[in-house]
Amino acid sequence: MTTSNTHTLDVFRSTIEVMLVDGVLTREEKRLIIKLASALKLESDEPAAIYEAIQKKVESEKGQNVSPEMAREVYTRVFEVAIVNASLSRDEFRVLAHLRNVFDIEDHEHEKIETELREIVKEKFEDPG
Known part of the structure; x- marks a missing residue:
């Protein structure tokens, strides 16, 4: 996982820079920015x-x-914000890949998080009747 060299504003800045590579902030990216700022x-x-x-x-x-x-x-x-959509957009995928890299999140940790989130999303949106 992450080292003590990782800082909140550095993470936020580098993530925005990744989002701006194509020169456009999409609606999905804006949602992720808001959640990232809140989570940080x-x-x-x-x-x-x-x-x-x-x-x-x-x-x-x-x-x-x-x-x-x-x-x-x-x-x-x-x-969690990204996964609510049926599939990840290229922009969302790029942001998540960047955060995985910044936070040193290994494949097994990512898979565990993804499984937990998909279960939560499934329970939230599954038809009870």
């Missing part, structure tokens, strides 16, 4: 400050350290 416990002004720093090509603050537990929680919460 960013202050209300921090996402805009990071976006502005990216646009101006200037350094930004690193933020708080991300513990392995927090990394798993953040990844799970963002993945």
Whole structure:
């Protein structure tokens, strides 16, 4: 899992940069940004400050350290937003791959999280009758 060198604002910034590779923020990416900011416990002004720093090509603050537990929680919460759709878009897949890399989430850990989330989604949306 993640090391002590991973920081909240660095993760947020690098994820936004991944999203902006194609020059467009899709609706799916915007949903993921909102969930990511919430899961990272960013202050209300921090996402805009990071976006502005990216646009101006200037350094930004690193933020708080991300513990392995927090990394798993953040990844799970963002993945949950993405998995609600029947299939992941290319943009969502790219964001999740980036977060897996940043947080050092191994294949077996990802599969465990995915299985848990698919069960939750299935229970939420399954017809009870």
